[in-house]
Amino acid sequence: MTLAIYAVSYFSAAVYRYNEVLKSFKEKPQLTVFFKDEATEAEILNLKTSLEARLEVKEISYISKEKALELYREQNLDKPELLEFVTADILPASLEISTTQVEFQESIARELSNNNRVESVVFHRDVVKQLVQFSRAARVEGFMWAVSLLTVSVLTILIIVGLSITAYGREIEIMKLVGAGNWYVRWPFIFQGAIYGVASAALAAGLLYLMPYIKDFFLNGTESVLLPGVSVFPVADWLLLRLWGATTILGAGLGALSSLAATWRYLKA
Amino acid sequence: MIRFESVTKVFPGGTKALKEVTLTFKEGEFSFVVGPSGAGKTTLLNLLIRRYVPTEGDVWYQQYHVSRLPGRFIPRLRREIGMIFQDFKLLPQLSVYENVAFSLEAVGRPGQEIKELVPYMLKLVGLEDKMNRFPHQLSSGEAQRVSIARAMVFEPKVLLADEPTGNLDPRGGWEIVELLQQINQWGTTVIMATHDRDIVDSLRHRVVRIEEGVVVEDNAVGSYD
Numbered sequence: 001m002t003l004a005i006y007a008v009s010y011f012s013a014a015v016y017r018y019n020e021v022l023k024s025f026k027e028k029p030q031l032t033v034f035f036k037d038e039a040t041e042a043e044i045l046n047l048k049t050s051l052e053a054r055l056e057v058k059e060i061s062y063i064s065k066e067k068a069l070e071l072y073r074e075q076n077l078d079k080p081e082l083l084e085f086v087t088a089d090i091l092p093a094s095l096e097i098s099t100t101q102v103e104f105q106e107s108i109a110r111e112l113s114n115n116n117r118v119e120s121v122v123f124h125r126d127v128v129k130q131l132v133q134f135s136r137a138a139r140v141e142g143f144m145w146a147v148s149l150l151t152v153s154v155l156t157i158l159i160i161v162g163l164s165i166t167a168y169g170r171e172i173e174i175m176k177l178v179g180a181g182n183w184y185v186r187w188p189f190i191f192q193g194a195i196y197g198v199a200s201a202a203l204a205a206g207l208l209y210l211m212p213y214i215k216d217f218f219l220n221g222t223e224s225v226l227l228p229g230v231s232v233f234p235v236a237d238w239l240l241l242r243l244w245g246a247t248t249i250l251g252a253g254l255g256a257l258s259s260l261a262a263t264w265r266y267l268k269a
Numbered sequence: 270m271i272r273f274e275s276v277t278k279v280f281p282g283g284t285k286a287l288k289e290v291t292l293t294f295k296e297g298e299f300s301f302v303v304g305p306s307g308a309g310k311t312t313l314l315n316l317l318i319r320r321y322v323p324t325e326g327d328v329w330y331q332q333y334h335v336s337r338l339p340g341r342f343i344p345r346l347r348r349e350i351g352m353i354f355q356d357f358k359l360l361p362q363l364s365v366y367e368n369v370a371f372s373l374e375a376v377g378r379p380g381q382e383i384k385e386l387v388p389y390m391l392k393l394v395g396l397e398d399k400m401n402r403f404p405h406q407l408s409s410g411e412a413q414r415v416s417i418a419r420a421m422v423f424e425p426k427v428l429l430a431d432e433p434t435g436n437l438d439p440r441g442g443w444e445i446v447e448l449l450q451q452i453n454q455w456g457t458t459v460i461m462a463t464h465d466r467d468i469v470d471s472l473r474h475r476v477v478r479i480e481e482g483v484v485v486e487d488n489a490v491g492s493y494d
Contacts, residue, residue, distance in 0.1 A: 174358045177320070178419055179348035180375035182341075 001200035004149030011142025018135035031123035039117035157258035193259025197251025205244035276326035310462035351420030355432035410441030
């Protein structure tokens with residue numbers, strides 16, 4: 001059951017992480033327009049002014065060749081070999097445009113691509129599309145994994161509690177002979193199942209918390225093959241606590257229900 | 270009060286434990302059920318607490334059709350019809366006090382009531398000084414007294430005793446029978462299945478004899494033979 005609850009937590013955290021990244025892309029839809037070398041600053045600023053007047057455009061900033069060099073240097077401070085031959089001349093000037101909605105990106109990009117001063121337009125259409133796919137995959141695969149593992153857990157608890165009931169057969173028989181009601185006999189087993197669920201949720205939360213360290217130790221930070229694109233770990237403390245809470249309820253409920261089923265199965269007589 | 274109407278009980282495998290048994294037990298009676306081993310005495314008692322269901326015929330307790338009683342009423346029936354067994358059926362991991370208390374806990378009696386009732390009942394059976402002992406620390410006679418106390422906490426109208434002296438020495442056996450007589454004098458109907466000739470012959474109560482699942486004799490004041 002620990003593994004099943006771990007799978008539920010892991011995929012929930014993954015879906016959450018994908019959605020967060022997607023949200024940031026959707027909230028800050030951005031495209032970058034790179035200009036040809038022959039485009040003058042005046043032409044670019046003119047275009048900027050005309051774009052600023054449009055309702056689809058939320059924010060726009062001009063990155064000159066010099067500013068681009070400055071940014072490039074900041075990003076590659078630790079790689080002097082990359083800085084050596086790069087001058088402002090070889091870096092293109094650009095406009096960074098935020099649109100009010102992600103859907104406007106494509107039309108603006110198409111329009112600007114036709115401008116003879118524009119070298120290229122880059123925006124996150126493909127990234128967003130891919131992240132949506134990954135998120136959907138995480139949801140579907142996660143659900144399938146969780147259902148399969150939880151089914152195995154439920155069957156395992158059924159067997160374990162069934163064995164417990166068999167082991168306590170004499171005690172149960174005596175209780176029933178002296179007039180104990182079915183629920184009096186049942187509830188310790190239901191409690192037992194619930195405890196399995198609660199303990200599994202705690203172990204799974206611990207595993208989720210420790211996983212980044214375990215992964216670092218064994219994989220040296222290699223990216224996940226299962227869920228590419230974003231790293232699920234480390235799971236934020238608040239999310240871990242919420243997952244722990246939710247899986248404790250889920251585990252206790254499933255454990256109790258499995259045990260209840262076992263008592264129906266074995267205490268009928 | 271108790272009626273067996275043409276009751277037949279056949280166990281899986283074909284063993285016929287009772288054949289067309291028709292019997293009545295009146296309120297307040299003390300009756301012995303005698304007969305050789307395997308005659309059907311225990312089956313008769315177990316049909317009354319719905320441990321078994323008759324293959325044919327009906328068992329009645331007061332206005333209740335025991336053999337058709339819905340499952341949820343069986344615990345209540347077993348509190349109205351108490352039963353003690355040859356092997357005592359005590360829970361070994363519980364103390365004497367706990368063995369009596371758990372049956373009250375099982376029906377949700379308040380803790381304070383349990384604290385008062387259990388010592389009172391153990392005093393009645395003469396075990397007030399052994400409340401904290403465990404079953405393996407008791408003699409057979411004492412263990413049987415615990416099981417009587419456990420059955421009596423619900424003040425049952427009927428007490429069934431299945432070979433209650435079978436595992437006891439003669440003195441211990443007599444002590445238990447005297448206790449059962451006392452319980453009967455308080456108004457509880459007692460039906461006791463036994464092999465003990467001395468006890469049956471000495472007390473001169475009603476004797477029902479069963480042989481091979483058939484009632485062959487029923488005397489209001491009988492003896493073992």
